[in-house]
Every structure is written in C-alpha cells, then in structure tokens.
Amino acid sequence: MSEVNVITVIGAGTMGSGITITAAMAGIEVCQVDVSEEQLDRASAYHTKIVGRNVEKDRMTQDEADAALARITYSTTHDRAEDSAFAIEAATENESLKKKIFAEMVSTYGDDCVLATNTSSISITDIAAAVPGAEARVIGMHFFNPVPVMKLVEVIVSTHTTDDVKAATIALSERMGKTPIAANDFPGFVSNRVLMPMINEAFHAWNDGVAEPEAIDGIMKLGCAFPMGPLRLADLIGLDVCRDIMLVLHEGLGHPDKYQPCEKLVALVEAGHLGNKTGRGVYDYSA
Numbered sequence: 001m002s003e004v005n006v007i008t009v010i011g012a013g014t015m016g017s018g019i020t021i022t023a024a025m026a027g028i029e030v031c032q033v034d035v036s037e038e039q040l041d042r043a044s045a046y047h048t049k050i051v052g053r054n055v056e057k058d059r060m061t062q063d064e065a066d067a068a069l070a071r072i073t074y075s076t077t078h079d080r081a082e083d084s085a086f087a088i089e090a091a092t093e094n095e096s097l098k099k100k101i102f103a104e105m106v107s108t109y110g111d112d113c114v115l116a117t118n119t120s121s122i123s124i125t126d127i128a129a130a131v132p133g134a135e136a137r138v139i140g141m142h143f144f145n146p147v148p149v150m151k152l153v154e155v156i157v158s159t160h161t162t163d164d165v166k167a168a169t170i171a172l173s174e175r176m177g178k179t180p181i182a183a184n185d186f187p188g189f190v191s192n193r194v195l196m197p198m199i200n201e202a203f204h205a206w207n208d209g210v211a212e213p214e215a216i217d218g219i220m221k222l223g224c225a226f227p228m229g230p231l232r233l234a235d236l237i238g239l240d241v242c243r244d245i246m247l248v249l250h251e252g253l254g255h256p257d258k259y260q261p262c263e264k265l266v267a268l269v270e271a272g273h274l275g276n277k278t279g280r281g282v283y284d285y286s287a
Helices: 014-025 037-056 060-069 095-108 124-128 164-175 191-207 213-224 232-236 237-253 263-268
Strands: 005-011 029-033 072-075 087-088 113-119 138-143 152-156 179-183
Touching: 005 014, 014 029, 014 037, 014 072, 014 138, 037 060, 037 072, 037 087, 060 072, 060 232, 087 095, 087 164, 095 113, 095 124, 113 164, 124 138, 138 164, 152 164, 164 179, 191 213, 191 232, 191 237, 191 263, 232 237, 237 263
Parallel strands: 005 029, 005 087, 029 072, 087 113, 113 138, 152 179
Antiparallel strands: 138 152
C-alpha cells in the first residue's frame, strides 16, 4: 500500500478528535465525521487549543499550526470517502453501534480502504462479522487518551486481517509518531485486560471502606510508581467507558466475580457522574 495521504475519522469525541489532530500534525489530511454539528464544533475548538498550546511551548511554529488545522475538514457525511486510504471508527464502546457504523463504512469507502476501529476491548473478529466479504480489511487500531501525548497504538488483527493491512496500519501509526505493538484478538486485548480489573478493584477498595479515593490513589502512586492513581485515571478515561469495558471482559472471559463491574462504579455511571467529561466522577471538577 502506498503512503497514506487522506484518512477519515468517524466520531468526534475525545478519542476521535485526538486521532484527527495527531494525524493532521503528521501531515495527513483528515475528514472528521460526526452526526452532530455541535460535536464537530467542540472537536474544532479542541484542535485549535492543541496546536495553540504547541506553539506556546515552541513545539511547532504558527505556520505549522495553521497548516495542520487546514488539513482537517469537518462533515456530517463521508465527504472524503473516495480519497481515504483509512477509515477509523472512534465511536463509543458499544458493539452494536460499531457494527452499524462498519456496515455503513463498507458500503461507502472503496475496496482498498482499510477499515479500522479504535475499540479498546471489543473483539475485532466480531466487528468484522458485520461486513461479510470485507473482513480482511478490518483491524483494531487502539489509541490511548490523550491521543496527542500517548505513544502507544495497540494493533489488533482479526482471524481474517491480511498481512498487508497489518503492515499498512503499523506504518500509519509510526508516521503519526506512535509506537505500534501487536496483540491478539481477545476481550480487552492486553492493555484493558490488565488495567480495568485493577481500576475495578480500586473501586471495590473504596466501596469496602478500605480507604478514601485520595488515599487509594496516593498509595498506588507512591507505592507502585504510577503517574496517576487508578481512580483518577478512571475519571480521565470516563467511568462509563470503564464500566463498558468491564462488561465486555465479563461477557467474553467469564469469571463473574473477577470481571463484574463494582457497584460503586455502576452507581456513579447511572447517576451521570462520568468523570472529567461531565465535571464530576470519583472527584469533583466543578472548581
């Protein structure tokens, strides 16, 4: 596959907008797609903020920042479908929604376009099942939040993904300044299979009265050399995302006691306290 010049990112939330600006700063033209004009406006403001911060810190010039922003187009439709070498789905962590988007992608994008998903836990093989005949072009491209900062891309192949698609995904990741590392297609892959049960256990420790959140996070930071405590990290990720990933692990791996989301986590999600993005989660960010 030749060098990628144009991609489409479907979903303009936290992850999708992060993927878009990272690609644009790497010299790639990006069509940022979302059904919501309001969400696209938020993504545009975020992109301006990111490049502005980089200019302030002398990481790029104003001309480079302007050029990066000029590479991004915003649309509620798939305007660059004919030009895109990659279509990266970055919707919320919901399997039925992702399958619906993939069915739309396969009928919209060309036969040579790689169909990638930013899922953090859902089986790539299961998502590929939604696009019969195009399974070989489906791959997992799991970025980490915040995308412009975090270096890892977890690359997940399904049982059908071709070697050429895997190689192209690795090359695109590297061009975007990331370090791609391959993992096999199991629920949660490597990162969230290890991370989410730890976060869930931190909620259990809080729920059981072992310690308050500040103490739990402080102990894990100082005792385990973590840059951020697990409960604070859960707020950053999004408590709804943490719950949904635990449910994927629970359904995909069994062991109900091991992977059942903690009731404290579930209660916060049901109350609408999802972390940073709502201003309140484990911690209150209203100030």
